[in-house]
Amino acid sequence: MSPAIECHNLKTAYSPSLQRPILNGISCQIHHGEFVALLGLNGAGKSTLLRSLVGLVPLERGNININGVQVNPRTLPQIRQDIGMLFQGGGLIRQLPAIDNVLCGKLGIRTTWQTLFGFPKHDRRQALEILEQLGLRAQAYQKTSQLSGGQQQRIAIARALIQSPQILLADEPITGLDVMACKQVMDTLSQLHSQQGITIVTVLHDLGIAAEYAQRAIVLDAGRIVYDGVCENLQAQFSGMRG
Numbered sequence: 258m259s260p261a262i263e264c265h266n267l268k269t270a271y272s273p274s275l276q277r278p279i280l281n282g283i284s285c286q287i288h289h290g291e292f293v294a295l296l297g298l299n300g301a302g303k304s305t306l307l308r309s310l311v312g313l314v315p316l317e318r319g320n321i322n323i324n325g326v327q328v329n330p331r332t333l334p335q336i337r338q339d340i341g342m343l344f345q346g347g348g349l350i351r352q353l354p355a356i357d358n359v360l361c362g363k364l365g366i367r368t369t370w371q372t373l374f375g376f377p378k379h380d381r382r383q384a385l386e387i388l389e390q391l392g393l394r395a396q397a398y399q400k401t402s403q404l405s406g407g408q409q410q411r412i413a414i415a416r417a418l419i420q421s422p423q424i425l426l427a428d429e430p431i432t433g434l435d436v437m438a439c440k441q442v443m444d445t446l447s448q449l450h451s452q453q454g455i456t457i458v459t460v461l462h463d464l465g466i467a468a469e470y471a472q473r474a475i476v477l478d479a480g481r482i483v484y485d486g487v488c489e490n491l492q493a494q495f496s497g498m499r500g
C-alpha cells in the first residue's frame with residue numbers, strides 16, 4: 258500500500274528576505290493511520306509544508322504523492338477530496354449558523370446547480386450527524402460568532418469531515434484556546450484517528466500536547482527536517498535551533 262503522504266526533496270524558490278528557500282529539501286513519508294505532530298519555531302516552514310501538500314505552494318523542486326498519486330494540477334481535484342484541511346484561524350463565516358459552515362465543506366464537490374436551491378437533504382442530514390458526533394448537535398443552528406473558540410474549531414473540523422477525508426491536515430488547531438477547549442479539540446482529533454482511522458498531521462506549538470496525542474513528531478528548522486521520530490524528550494530537539 259502506498260504511503261498516505263510522500264514528500265521527496267521539496268524545495269521552494271529562494272526567498273531574499275529569508276536568504277534561503279522557505280522549504281529547503283523536505284523528504285518524509287507518512288503512513289495511513291499515523292498521528293503526526295509537525296513542530297518547529299515560528300517561521301520554520303510548518304504551514305508552508307502543510308499547504309504544499311494540497312497544491313497551494315509553488316515548488317521549485319521535488320514532488321509529493323498522496324495515496325500514491327503525484328500532486329499536479331490534473332490530480333489536485335481528486336487529491337483535495339481525500340484531504341481535509343483545517344487552516345490557521347478556522348476560516349469560518351462567522352455570521353452563518355454552524356450547520357451552514359459545515360455544509361461549506363461540500364462546495365468543492367457539489368456543482369452550483371446542485372446547491373442553487375440549498376444543499377440536498379442528505380447533505381444536511383450528514384452535516385447534523387457530524388455535528389452530533391463532535392458534540393455540537395445543539396449548536397447546529399446557532400450563529401457561529403456566538404460559539405466559543407473551542408466550539409468554532411470543532412465546527413471547522415466538522416466542515417473538513419463532511420467531505421469524508423482519509424487525511425486531515427490541521428494548522429495550529431488549538432492556538433488561542435483555553436485548556437479545556439484544547440483538550441476537547443485534541444480529543445476530537447484523537448477519536449477521528451482511533452475510531453475512523455483518519456491520518457492526522459497537525460502543527461502544534463505545545464510539546465506536552467504533541468507527546469500526549471501524537472505517535473510521531475516531525476520537527477522543522479529553517480525549512481529542513483531536523484528530527485523525525487517518537488515524541489520523547491522533544492525539548493532537546495529545540496536546543497541549538499536558529500529560529
Ligand SMILES: Nc1ncnc2c1ncn2[C@@H]1O[C@H](COP(=O)(O)OP(=O)(O)OP(=O)(O)O)[C@@H](O)[C@H]1O
Nearest residue numbers: 272275279297298299300301302303304305306460
Ligand atoms: N507567500 C509567502 N511569501 C513570502 N514569504 C512567505 C510566504 N509564506 C510564508 N513566508 C515566510 O516563510 C517562512 C515560513 O512561514 P510558515 O508560515 O510556513 O512558518 P511556520 O513554521 O508555520 O510559522 P508559525 O509557527 O509562525 O506559523 C516565514 O518566514 C514566512 O514569513
